[in-house]
Amino acid sequence: MTDLQPPPPEETTARPRRRWVRVVLVLSLAANLAVAGLVLGAWITHDGKRGPDGPRGERDRIVRELGFGPYSRAIPREGREGMKAAIEPHRGALRANRDALRGAFEATLTTLRSAPFDRAAMAAQMAAQRDAIAANQKIGHEILLDRLEAMTPEQRTAFADRLERGLGREPGRKKKGD
Structure with a gap:
C-alpha cells in the first residue's frame, strides 16, 4: 500500500x-x-563585393545591363573601371533602350490583366522588349570586342580562364564528351 x-x-x-x-x-x-x-x-x-573581384555599384550595373552574361563576370575589376569610359558615349542610347524596355513591361502588365487576352498586343510588347535588350547587347558586344582586341595575348588567356571558371569548368580542361 x-x-x-x-x-x-x-x-x-x-x-x-x-x-x-x-x-x-x-x-x-x-x-x-x-x-x-x-x-x-x-x-x-553583403561584404561590398559582387563576385570574387568586383564592387557592387554603378559600374557593375552598367556592365550587366549591356547583356554580357558570363563575360561580365570574367572582366577583371580594373577592366570594369575602364568600361565606364567606353560606355559613356553610348549612355543616351542605353537610357533610351532602358526606358523603352520599362515602357514595354508596363504595357505588358496592363495586357496581362486585361480580358480577353490580346495576343497581338502581347507579341508586340515582347518584340519591343527583345529589341531594347538586343540593342543594349549590340552596344555591349562592340565595346567588349574593342576591349578584347586591345588586350595582349596573355590578358586574353587570363580572360578566357576567368570565363571558363565562370562557366563552371576548370581552365584548360575539356568537358566530358569533348
Missing part, C-alpha cells in the same frame, strides 16, 4: 520548474543560433 501514496509536495513542484527552464534554454539557444546565422549570412553576402 505504501506504493500508492502520492509523492511529497516538494517533488511535484520541482519537476515542472525544471521543464520550464529547459524550454527557456532551448528557445534561447534557437534564438542565438538564428541571430548568428543572420549576422553571418549578412556578412557573407
Whole structure:
C-alpha cells in the first residue's frame, strides 16, 4: 500500500520548474543560433563585393545591363573601371533602350490583366522588349570586342580562364564528351 501514496509536495513542484527552464534554454539557444546565422549570412553576402573581384555599384550595373552574361563576370575589376569610359558615349542610347524596355513591361502588365487576352498586343510588347535588350547587347558586344582586341595575348588567356571558371569548368580542361 505504501506504493500508492502520492509523492511529497516538494517533488511535484520541482519537476515542472525544471521543464520550464529547459524550454527557456532551448528557445534561447534557437534564438542565438538564428541571430548568428543572420549576422553571418549578412556578412557573407553583403561584404561590398559582387563576385570574387568586383564592387557592387554603378559600374557593375552598367556592365550587366549591356547583356554580357558570363563575360561580365570574367572582366577583371580594373577592366570594369575602364568600361565606364567606353560606355559613356553610348549612355543616351542605353537610357533610351532602358526606358523603352520599362515602357514595354508596363504595357505588358496592363495586357496581362486585361480580358480577353490580346495576343497581338502581347507579341508586340515582347518584340519591343527583345529589341531594347538586343540593342543594349549590340552596344555591349562592340565595346567588349574593342576591349578584347586591345588586350595582349596573355590578358586574353587570363580572360578566357576567368570565363571558363565562370562557366563552371576548370581552365584548360575539356568537358566530358569533348
